[in-house]
Amino acid sequence: MDQPGFDVHADIPGTTIFDGTQAMKGYALNKMCYGFNRAENREGFLADEEGWMEKYGLNEGQKQAIRDRNILTMIEQGGNIYYLAKLAGIFKLSVQDVGGMQTGRTTEEFKEYLQSKA
Template identity: 75%
Template sequence: MTQHSHDYHIEIPGTTVFDGRMAMKGYALNKMCYDFNRAENREGFKADPEGWMEAYGLREEQRQAIRDNDILRMIEEGGNIYYLAKLAGIFKLSVQDVGGMQTGRTREEFQAFLASQA
C-alpha cells in the first residue's frame, strides 16, 4: 500500500488519510459509487462496468482498481469507504471483508478481533 506524507501529527500505519486532496482525486469515483444507492444503477453497472466508468470520467488507475476488485487501491485512488461500500457490495464484499483487508486479516479473523474488543 502506498503511504502518503501529510502534515498531520500522527501517522497510522496502513491508513490512507481521506483529506481534501484525496477528496478531489476521488471525486468521480465517489460520485459514481454514490449513485449505487439506487438498485437500478447497481444493475446498470453490473451490465456495463466500462460504460459506467467512462460516463463518470474515472481515471485509468481507478478503472483498473475496479476491474481488479481491489478496494484498498480504490481507497488509495481517493475512494471514500462510505461510498465504496456500495461498490464492495456489488463485488459481494461486506464492510467486514474490507476491514479485514485494511488490517491484514481474513474476514473471520477481523470478526474475531472485533468481538474481542467488546
C-alpha cells in the same frame, strides 16, 4: 478543532488520509459510487462495468482497482469508504470483508478479532 501538538496530516502507517486532495482525486469515483444508492444504477454498472466507469470519467488507476475488486487501492485512488461501501456491496463484500482488508486479516480473522474485543 485541532489539538495543540496534533498534526491532522501526520503519516499513519498503512492509512490513506482522506483530505481535500484525496477528495478531488477521487471525485469521479465517489460520484459514481454515490449513484449506487439507486438500484437502476447498480444494475447498470453490473451490466457494463467498463462503460459505467467510462461514463463517470474514472482514471485508469481507479478502473483497475475496480477490476481487481481492491477496496484499499480504491481508497488510495481517492475513494471515500462511505461511498465505496455501496460498491463493496455490489461486489458482495461485507463490512467484515473490508475490515479484514484494511487490517491485513482474512474475514474470519477479522471477525474473531472483533469478537475478542466485545
